[in-house]
Amino acid sequence: MVERQTAFSRIIPHAVLLTGVAIVAFPVYLAVIGSTHETAVIANGQMPLTPGREAFDTYYRTIFTGGSRTTREPVGTMLLNSFTMAMLIALGKIAISILSAYAVVYFRFPFRRAAFWMIFVTLMLPVEVRIYPTYKVAADLGLLDSMAGLTLPLIASATATLLFRQFFMTIPDELVEASKIDGAGPFRFFFDTLLPLSRTNMAALFVILFIYGWNQYLWPLLITTRDDMQTIVIGIKKMIVTSDALTEWQVVMATAVLAMLPPVAVVVLMQKLFVRGLVETEK
Amino acid sequence: MEKRAVFGNRVLPYGLLAPQIAVTLIFFYWPAAQAVQHSFLVQDAFGLSTEFVWFENYKQLFSDPSYYRTLATTVIFSTAVTAVSLSVALLLAAMADREIKGATGYRTLLIWPYAVAPAVAGVLWIFMLDPSLGMISRAMRPLGIDWNPRLNGNHAMTQVVLASAWKQISYNFLFFLAGLQAIPKSVIEAAAIDGARRWRRFWTIILPLLSPTTFFLVIVNIVYAFFDTFGTIDTMTGGGPAKATETLVYKVYADGRLGGDLGGSAAQSVILMFIVISLTAVQFRFVERKVTY
Numbered sequence: 001m002v003e004r005q006t007a008f009s010r011i012i013p014h015a016v017l018l019t020g021v022a023i024v025a026f027p028v029y030l031a032v033i034g035s036t037h038e039t040a041v042i043a044n045g046q047m048p049l050t051p052g053r054e055a056f057d058t059y060y061r062t063i064f065t066g067g068s069r070t071t072r073e074p075v076g077t078m079l080l081n082s083f084t085m086a087m088l089i090a091l092g093k094i095a096i097s098i099l100s101a102y103a104v105v106y107f108r109f110p111f112r113r114a115a116f117w118m119i120f121v122t123l124m125l126p127v128e129v130r131i132y133p134t135y136k137v138a139a140d141l142g143l144l145d146s147m148a149g150l151t152l153p154l155i156a157s158a159t160a161t162l163l164f165r166q167f168f169m170t171i172p173d174e175l176v177e178a179s180k181i182d183g184a185g186p187f188r189f190f191f192d193t194l195l196p197l198s199r200t201n202m203a204a205l206f207v208i209l210f211i212y213g214w215n216q217y218l219w220p221l222l223i224t225t226r227d228d229m230q231t232i233v234i235g236i237k238k239m240i241v242t243s244d245a246l247t248e249w250q251v252v253m254a255t256a257v258l259a260m261l262p263p264v265a266v267v268v269l270m271q272k273l274f275v276r277g278l279v280e281t282e283k
Numbered sequence: 284m285e286k287r288a289v290f291g292n293r294v295l296p297y298g299l300l301a302p303q304i305a306v307t308l309i310f311f312y313w314p315a316a317q318a319v320q321h322s323f324l325v326q327d328a329f330g331l332s333t334e335f336v337w338f339e340n341y342k343q344l345f346s347d348p349s350y351y352r353t354l355a356t357t358v359i360f361s362t363a364v365t366a367v368s369l370s371v372a373l374l375l376a377a378m379a380d381r382e383i384k385g386a387t388g389y390r391t392l393l394i395w396p397y398a399v400a401p402a403v404a405g406v407l408w409i410f411m412l413d414p415s416l417g418m419i420s421r422a423m424r425p426l427g428i429d430w431n432p433r434l435n436g437n438h439a440m441t442q443v444v445l446a447s448a449w450k451q452i453s454y455n456f457l458f459f460l461a462g463l464q465a466i467p468k469s470v471i472e473a474a475a476i477d478g479a480r481r482w483r484r485f486w487t488i489i490l491p492l493l494s495p496t497t498f499f500l501v502i503v504n505i506v507y508a509f510f511d512t513f514g515t516i517d518t519m520t521g522g523g524p525a526k527a528t529e530t531l532v533y534k535v536y537a538d539g540r541l542g543g544d545l546g547g548s549a550a551q552s553v554i555l556m557f558i559v560i561s562l563t564a565v566q567f568r569f570v571e572r573k574v575t576y
Contacts (some may be wrong), residue, residue, distance in 0.1 A: 026411075128532045129532070156311060189290075215400035237518050
């Protein structure tokens, strides 16, 4: 930067950063290695730092068949459940919040402010603080053990609405005026102008919300009791048996790897959108 | 700010708002109202009748030493998580901000743990720290450390803090890096010309200019430690041993699962709501005013 850089001062940042990367990656590396060894090797505490030979067998068994000692669902089913849940939450949130933001920004009607504040306040009520009352409502509505029960309570959020509202505010008024002169009604304007303009925002939001949905833990834990409704993040916990000897660690680690893969891939492959989404949703 | 050009339709906006308002009313306001209502009620042992008891449930909660213990655990836990993950992230971000080659590469390598579920993060760290088979516990044995998070509350706390902080590093790194890059280079150069060395520049110029980012991240991390770490705690310790890792959110869950004290559980939820609301309010005040130091 300002000073002349010596070879030493040039190396320090790299050394620190590489150490940081190593620390961050190590737990995941161990999980990958763990998923390629036999149970006995891991249970003895003799696991080496290099991959073993059981990878194919373990992953095949994990995904397609249940565990040999426990009566669990194959992880394939859990992956499908997680994927469905994450997609429904992400797309559902985007759909209902773009509509409500559209109403709040482009229409004048009684109770507009009230409606906006009503949505805004929910920013302050994460599921975790109102679990049992929400559980009771879901139970009363007969939503236990259903995809609707899993996703609906998580779909409403102020964050997405605020984001779209913010974005709509930056769209010049001339665009609406022009479409009105062209004879476009609110529907035409929404589909032909607003939606195409919002594409990047929707994509950025989707990345964040997909991860949010995929990683849900507490709510699915309460709302699902049937094994075939389990998501992978819940399923993994149930594989760890309290006594070490019974836990098939290689299957647990394979499941952990499979549980990480989709959201991590989304972050790495869509890094630009991810960073944008993260920064925008925190505004 | 208001739009000048708007549509005149009278019914349509209500239709557009309907889905969100419906979900919000059913799954936010209704349960929140019920929590508040139940927190003022006491149910008899058979659940047959309820009695309105004013603040009795709250009084009971605040005269219960175990509630204070959980409160203390939560404060220690969230302070530790925030301190560890913020300092590691700041160090890494400061290094990446020096004009080095490959800064974006490092960013890619550091941000992905954000996507790991808290519960899965717990499982990964258990695998390393399990007293009998964990690789790190084995490495600690020759050093004379009798690592046993299943019996030792401090060890259990250490492991949930490590796993929770690990997951949060990426988020903090990203925001610190953005904050650092927004500091005008000319300010730093001017200080350098005045003879301030690297360390001095960091403490007297960069850190104060970074304070809005830091403040924002402190709030976000506290909220994270309070509410989002449930999965980590549940997979790693289940709140144990002897409730050494039981945070407020975990207590609501654990007490509620045992059933019974509906009013007490509701009172706990209401207190949690107050905590979130005040944290959010603090954050918003700050965002609005855009304060620097």
